[in-house]
Every structure is written in structure tokens, then in C-alpha cells.
Amino acid sequence: MKEVGKIWMNGKLVPFKDAKVHVLTHALHYSTAVFEGIRCYDTPSGSAIFRLPEHVDRFFRSAKLYSMKMEFTKPQIMDAIIRTVKASSLKECYIRPLAYYGYGTMGLTPTPNKVDVSIACWEWKMGESKAGKQTGAKCKISSWIRIDSRSQPMQAKAASNYANAALARVEALKNGYDEAIMLNHYGKIAEGSAENIFVVKDGQIFTPPLSSGCLAGITRDSVIQIIKSDGMELTERELERDDLYSADEIFMTGTAAEVKSVAQVDDVTISDGKMGNITKTLQKSFMDVAMGKDERFIQWLQYV
Ligand SMILES: Cc1ncc(COP(=O)(O)O)c(C=O)c1O
Known part of the structure; x- marks a missing residue:
């Protein structure tokens, strides 16, 4: 990781190297x-953060579900994200806001501790999400069951x-695959x-509903809106392994991942193993939207 720019910690931009936490930070022990x-994309009209308000909304929703008392408002966090990106001088980057129960009392109950908030950003490198961008990823149905909202x-x-x-992920990689696909407790x-999944069959597009236990992905939502706006149909329904x-x-x-194709699941090749037309089209449409080339969704970009 290139240590460039600054990291925002509880309201202050600090040098990258100095963004440290105490070893007795609650989150380090109890997650x-x-x-x-x-x-943040380097678009022809300048750097733009993709769907910033939606990400900040989800951030606050996540915090609420863990009873976190945030000392900052949504507009303050949005502003802090923009400031952190500017301070990095990076045209294109990955941004990581984090809220965590900090150092204070040590014990399982987190709530007596202060909620610390940090925002870091770093140079975007495709790295581990590369598989599936040009040629399809090889995926393994995981033997680990996706945890669900009962837990x-x-x-x-x-x-x-x-x-x-x-x-x-590690199980999939150890077995020679690029990525894992997880089943829920109902199979x-x-x-x-770290991705949502879509299936195309006979020209129809399907994706599991949120009740499957998947994350309400913002890219998932973007792709669903693009599909609908393009006049195609999408059905949310439970999907089986078959x-x-x-x-x-x-x-x-x-x-x-943005939009990436899957060429193989376990030992089964999907269709002819090449990226399908609908995937290819959506991959391009999504990138056009992210790069500000599609007026219909220009409001999703926050120029820095
Ligand atoms: C478990 C999981 N599902 C889905 C996604 C996709 O969500 P988004 O499109 O908001 O990045 C992620 C993203 O990190 C994830 O971790």
C-alpha cells in the first residue's frame, strides 16, 4: 500500500503513518x-465519488444496527470523505469509512466505549477483483454457510x-478458484x-432477494436500475444451486468487482465459458454510468 495523503480520524486529517489505534480497541477484540x-472514478469531467449519499446512508444504518452513537452527522461524514479524497491528490481511489467501538472499558459490552470514526482512501488497484473482468471467474460453492439475520x-x-x-474466500482460493459463492441456511x-450475484436464463435476469441474506449492494441496486431503465426485466427470486x-x-x-462474469461454478462450465452478451452489455453500461457518460444517472456522481 502506498502511504499517500491523509487519514481522517474523528474530525482531523492526520498523516497516513500516524493513523493508529490502541491495541485494546474494543473492535479489535470483538469485531x-x-x-x-x-x-472515486477518474471521469472525463474530473474525479467523482460514486453514489456517496447511498453509501453514507448504509454506513449510518450499519452503525444503528450495532447501537453506535455517531458523533458526526451524515453531511459531516460526506464532507469528510470529500476532504480525505482531496487530501490524497488521487484522481481515482477506493474509500474506506470505518466506525468502531474504541479504547475504553474492556469487556464484551461495547456501548460504554466511544465510537471512533475514520476515513481512509488509497490508490485503486484491481488486485483480487480482477478475475471475471475480462474472462470469467471460476467460483466454488462454499462449504461455509452464509451467516444470516438470525445470528x-x-x-x-x-x-x-x-x-x-x-x-x-480462502477456501475457494486454496482449491484453485477465484471466488466463493455462498449458500444460506436454506440451501x-x-x-x-464480497459481491451480489445475478443469473441469466433464456434472456431473463434473476437475482436473490435481500431475504436470502445478501447485502443490499449499492452496485446491485445500480445494475437493477440500469436494467429497468433499459427496458429489460429483472426478477428477484430465490435461486437454487442448479x-x-x-x-x-x-x-x-x-x-x-463492478460487473464481473462467472465462467465456471464448481466443475461446471457456464454456457460456453465465455462472457455472455447481457453481462458484457451491463458491464459497459455500468462503466458508462460510473464514468459520467450516461445522463440518466449523472446524479449518482459527486464530483470532488
Ligand atoms: C458481502 C457483500 N455482498 C455484496 C457486496 C456488494 O455491495 P456494494 O455493491 O455496495 O459494494 C459487498 C461489497 O463489499 C459485500 O461485501
């Missing part, structure tokens, strides 16, 4: 943190959800380890 992942609030983008996701498709094996196309969506 009591929530976060966001946001992209934890899944509409929170909470650090604690990601131990489950990381186990699935239905939930999502990837819906994947027999799909004509599968694609995944996420802030890091």
Missing part, C-alpha cells in the same frame, strides 16, 4: 466495527460478517464473498 467501501444483522456492513466471508444462493449450473450467464456486482 464491533462497521464500514463502507466506496469508489447477526446482515443489512449491516459489519466487520463481523467478514470472518465468514473470508473463510469462504439457496445468497451472494459471493440455477447456477444451468444458467446461460452469471455475473457478480460490487464496488470492487
